[in-house]
Amino acid sequence: MAATATTRPAKPRRKLDTAQREGIEQLLEHDKRHLLKVRDLQSKSQALLKPEDIQVVLYDVYSVDSFAACCVARKFLGLGVHYEGVTRGSCVQHLSLDAEGLDGKAVALLGLCWKVVDILDLCMEYHCRVLIMDTHRGVKEEIEHASDNCLVFVDEEMGAGVLAWNYFFETKPVPVILRAIEDAHLGRSAFRDGRALEDGLDALDSGFVKALGEKRHVKVALKDSTFQIFGDLIEDKDLAKQQISEAIAAGKQVECEIYEKGKEASRSSAVRTFRVFPAWKCNVVFMQSPHEGRVAESLAVELANSCKGAGHRCFGAVVDFRGAGARVILRSGPGGPDVSQVARHYEGSGSSTRAFFMIDAANVDSMFVKPEIVLRQVALQDEHCLQAQPGDNVTVIYRGERKPSTLFDQWSWCYKSDDPKQEGWLPTFSHTLFVATRSEPSGGQGTEKVSEGDLILPLALRGDFLLGTRLSLGPAPNLSNLWFPFDHELYKPVQPSSAKVIVEEASLFFAPNSRVAGYGCA
Numbered sequence: 001m002a003a004t005a006t007t008r009p010a011k012p013r014r015k016l017d018t019a020q021r022e023g024i025e026q027l028l029e030h031d032k033r034h035l036l037k038v039r040d041l042q043s044k045s046q047a048l049l050k051p052e053d054i055q056v057v058l059y060d061v062y063s064v065d066s067f068a069a070c071c072v073a074r075k076f077l078g079l080g081v082h083y084e085g086v087t088r089g090s091c092v093q094h095l096s097l098d099a100e101g102l103d104g105k106a107v108a109l110l111g112l113c114w115k116v117v118d119i120l121d122l123c124m125e126y127h128c129r130v131l132i133m134d135t136h137r138g139v140k141e142e143i144e145h146a147s148d149n150c151l152v153f154v155d156e157e158m159g160a161g162v163l164a165w166n167y168f169f170e171t172k173p174v175p176v177i178l179r180a181i182e183d184a185h186l187g188r189s190a191f192r193d194g195r196a197l198e199d200g201l202d203a204l205d206s207g208f209v210k211a212l213g214e215k216r217h218v219k220v221a222l223k224d225s226t227f228q229i230f231g232d233l234i235e236d237k238d239l240a241k242q243q244i245s246e247a248i249a250a251g252k253q254v255e256c257e258i259y260e261k262g263k264e265a266s267r268s269s270a271v272r273t274f275r276v277f278p279a280w281k282c283n284v285v286f287m288q289s290p291h292e293g294r295v296a297e298s299l300a301v302e303l304a305n306s307c308k309g310a311g312h313r314c315f316g317a318v319v320d321f322r323g324a325g326a327r328v329i330l331r332s333g334p335g336g337p338d339v340s341q342v343a344r345h346y347e348g349s350g351s352s353t354r355a356f357f358m359i360d361a362a363n364v365d366s367m368f369v370k371p372e373i374v375l376r377q378v379a380l381q382d383e384h385c386l387q388a389q390p391g392d393n394v395t396v397i398y399r400g401e402r403k404p405s406t407l408f409d410q411w412s413w414c415y416k417s418d419d420p421k422q423e424g425w426l427p428t429f430s431h432t433l434f435v436a437t438r439s440e441p442s443g444g445q446g447t448e449k450v451s452e453g454d455l456i457l458p459l460a461l462r463g464d465f466l467l468g469t470r471l472s473l474g475p476a477p478n479l480s481n482l483w484f485p486f487d488h489e490l491y492k493p494v495q496p497s498s499a500k501v502i503v504e505e506a507s508l509f510f511a512p513n514s515r516v517a518g519y520g521c522a
Helices: 018-022 030-035 064-077 116-124 138-146 160-168 176-186 194-203 207-213 225-235 237-253 255-268 292-306 340-345 496-505
Strands: 056-060 082-086 106-110 129-134 150-154 270-272 281-286 314-322 325-331 354-360 393-403 406-416 419-427 434-436 455-462 465-471 481-485 491-493
Touching: 056 064, 064 082, 064 106, 064 160, 064 176, 064 225, 106 160, 116 129, 129 160, 160 176, 176 194, 176 225, 176 237, 194 237, 194 255, 194 292, 225 237, 237 255, 255 281, 255 292, 281 292, 292 314, 292 325, 292 419, 325 340, 340 354, 393 419
Parallel strands: 056 082, 056 106, 106 129, 129 150, 281 314
Antiparallel strands: 270 281, 314 325, 325 354, 393 406, 406 419, 434 455, 434 491, 455 465, 465 481
């Protein structure tokens, strides 16, 4: 009997990875080549907009990656489309197009996600269909829930230029120049000499980078040289590789400069807390530098290393004043917080580790929690209590807590402003100065009357009575603790910077005979 032939299943065909598919494996770090992604763009509304429908393309003038996405669109769409560089803080009214030129058009925001209200303005008032490509994961939910006329593609692991290529040229390998810009934009260093490549694309004083830097807030001309230069880099792989090599060489040349800028920033930085993100600490410096991102990153790492166990709450920021505005660059290290949340709150954008936003220069200081001065001695008796001396500056990130062991007192969670690794609980009264809002008679024997405008340094609260010290403006040689009437409308806290001036003028911290009583933390 003849043997029955068995049919073996055919071996699955080996799928080429992205690096092989695009022919750039020799440019990549072997253990990071898997970081390159090519994905099918999927959306429930993909029929809403086809690539050939786009009539207006907007890109971010401050982002090379966004500019690259615009160049990709131009390569596909040609010259009969309106291309314009804008900012994330601009809106429909800032465009060079009038209402007639914009009405009913299909608009692409490539690497540029405006506020939801401005996108809705495009959709509703101007009857536009809108294509959005961005790297912030919250954008998709925000926009798609607000309008059915938006097609949104979001991927934190892909640059805007690569996203645009996969949309307009979905069957073709991504050009190497787009991959290089994506690598620098995301800071993943999958390319060999990835750090130098990132620095070189920022510093290179030739080609499209320089030309882009000279164009701000302008409509793109039909034969714009910047687009033509970048178009050549997309078309010619050898020319793109040469540009990448030049960028790497330029990056290596500024390596020492970046290191020195980081040291300079470290000497002049201060740890602050954003009011809207009180649990996080930010190492902030005010400076201008072409390497602002790297400087912010070094500040983030420095702070995380100093605050052991709290690195997940530490990030860095560079504030660059530009006329009446300021650009705030945010960076988060490994395991750090999602800084894109901060950027989005201030109408900026970015990824979880890299983000930025624009703000009026006059509003910069108001973003941060103001440090407060410790007014009374606090002795450490508990591992969760912050040991502090009168005159110490602390940043208060939470106040009003009650503890079973001290039912009459309120507590604040603080860190020392000049030594942020030290944080813990402080009695709320230890950093509070009250001003009386009205006059109030004595509450009985053993209590003092209060006059409107009196300054009271509190120590303890017992029911309707406050134990504290009455201060006067100027030197105060004789201070003592007294009982005063209390209700929640009688006193208001003095603003921290004013409180500091008042207690320093009273020589509260410098006259041994006039020092007031302190606290012991149970």
